[in-house]
Amino acid sequence: MKRWVAARWRDFTHAFTGWSGIVLASLLGVVLGVGAYTVHYSGVTGYLSDDPATCANCHAMNEQYDGWLKGSHHGVATCNDCHAPHDDIVYKYVNKADNGIWHSLKFTLQNYPENIQIREHNREITEAACLYCHGDYVDQAVNSSTHKGETMSCIRCHDGVGHKR
Known part of the structure; x- marks a missing residue:
């Protein structure tokens, strides 16, 4: 199982090499950043109280x-x-x-x-x-x-x- 996970992780990290990796990482960063800002701005965490x-x-x-x-x-x-x-x-x-x-x-x-x-x-x-x-x-x-x-x-x-x- 450990080898399988390590192989999947290598496959995943190889997807983020070169220009395609920079573009994918940038898109992922934008999506996560906008999502985090939306959660913060909306005050959604306050609704857990x-x-x-x-x-x-x-x-x-x-x-x-x-x-x-x-x-x-x-x-x-x-x-x-x-x-x-x-x-x-x-x-x-x-x-x-x-x-x-x-x-x-x-x-x-x-x-x-x-x-x-x-x-x-x-x-x-x-x-x-x-x-x-x-x-x-x-x-x-x-x-x-x-x-x-x-x-x-x-x-x-x-x-x-x-x-x-």
Whole structure:
């Protein structure tokens, strides 16, 4: 195996000899440089954190961020606490990447709708986050005679919780 890897490495490095090597290395450098600059300029690494200010990087989320600053969850929860999965770290970052790609695409192409709509799988994640933190209270409400047998939705009744509009 070691010889095979060494042979492949020799083949690879021989491709970068002479003028063709200079051109290939230059193109590779330009692509990597532009990519690194784009990652730095976009602040994409900030999205790996839990800082709510990162979510307000684009103007489309300013109203939600300002509402969160004034809301009931400001001292106890960040955006990720309510809008990212709690049960699987890989799914959390896959979900963040999925949302980030769609957000950046819509922001770049400037085709956000006036009233941003939550996608169904994100609605389910938010519902699960409510239950994660407030499960004991929800169990009491679901088992009460008022809601017996009814399908409950935290978001339906508590749409403004966590942020004031």
